[in-house]
Amino acid sequence: MLSYTPHELIQVFPIFDESLADFIIEHGESKLFSSDEVMMRPGQFFKYAMLIVKGRVKLYREGVEGEEFFMYYLENGDACALSMLCMARNQSSTIMAVSLEETEVIMIPIQLMDSLMKNYPTWYHFVIETYRSRFEELLTVVDHIAFKNMDERLEWYLKRQASSLGNDIMLTHQEIAHDLNSSREVISRLLKKMEKNGQISMERNTIHWLGLN
Template sequence: MDQSLIKQYLLASFPQFEARLIETLIDNAFLKEFNEGDLLMNTGQNMRFTMLVVEGLVKLYREGEDGSEFFMYYIHPGGACALSMICSTKQQTSEIKASAVDKTTVLAVPTTLMDELMKNYKTWYYFVLETYRSRFEELLVVIDHISFKAMDERLEFYLEKQHHDLNTRALMLTHSQIANDLNSSREVISRLLKKMEQQKKVILHRSYIEYLK
């Protein structure tokens, strides 16, 4: 049953993979399920698998020494974490955290398989390169906003990205969560959200933020 389900997921989320690669993954990888809030990857964890997201949504973030969190990006079905690929290939520990935003299923590919996949399957090789490229570009955008944008601009960009990535205008985010993701304080975020509401960019509800732009 698992093998037929793995094939179904791969064909749906990774249609670019060649048939031989799909068969290799079916024979060697396995599915793992996570509930909302579960950690897929933790700081300091040894990476024994590269995880391909086939269902749900994964949030990646960096944790500071004081326990604060900084949001990096989301991984949707059809994607993978470039940093987990690097850590697993070089047998290094993770320097980031990843958690399931909602019920999520991933295909865990053993690190012992990575060299073989890179050498023998062009579609995997190009997938890894594209994953590195796209994640690097996302991180450049984040760095640009941290370095060159004021907090109000960063907040607007953050909410726009949440709207785009989650595909909803009803953002189930608390002011504290946003403050953690942006490495700010709850008071600053609350003040800026109130200003955005006055500008008709959002509506602040009791349990969620309605994005209007």
Template structure:
């Protein structure tokens, strides 16, 4: 685990990596597994070594609203926030690509913040980056029409995977944007007509202009 941590989290000091090796657990989780549910007490934070984890909110009717992805070299900021209190999760976390995760007990958060400067800086950077990302999502929802929200969503997906071919169904997109599949299909067709993307049977090809 040491070599993986050093490679994926190069800012971590050697003493911090040793502390993680001694106290954290390594997990290999299959795609489709829900690793955090709304209302569940959070006992650990996750460091992502490989794969991808989707973070989203769920409404009372089971609808989903996509927030962001956790990717290699990142951690769950919201679980870190819960370290100071025994709070229940307000989010859902689902593995969308087979993942290797490091589970760090929240009981060690305060201790490591004081003992390891590199952990302190990592946590603060994680808070800041996620706060900025959530603000972008909030702006998208509050100030943009659905067609603009869809374009914003697709751009985030492209940035996330570093690819132009998105293996997303119309239904998946609709769930992430909390709208209907019919609306998504109609807007995607309009985007295709504008030359912004190409619709294929099992994926969406985003066109760079």
């Protein structure tokens, strides 16, 4: 039993209708993650679908030697597509999800999925839309690593950060390098170029996206 009102829920998940909201409030469980908690880790087996009510979650792929590769953020109104793949055989999905801020999540037990699907058309619309948007996001990720050089990838990365977290991007060069599976020096040099081009300005620990193009 959740402590939201249907109205509150619908504000975050506009696709939901009243009856679906009621059902979720009745049967969902609430969970609060503090900042920098690991919410999902490689090899984990999921018993819940997770809906993000508030906060921000970073999803990234881990390489066998501990490399990281940033994929996307989940924010309020999003669901974790991967947690919905929970019914999958317990294949070790090497994906990591980490909260970047305090994050409020609704957990929906997997046993309820079938009944939700059957009885709440808006639920499956929501699920399909979740898959669709993540799928498309993944495709653009593939595009960038398959076809683009690091300078363009960095630019795209910063653009995404800016649109999600605001124009003051509080990340070190090292962190950006991690996310792009590159090295700090390379990123520093490319950032320098972008600064000369007037696309960004830099401070210690922060990059200001000037968003001129």
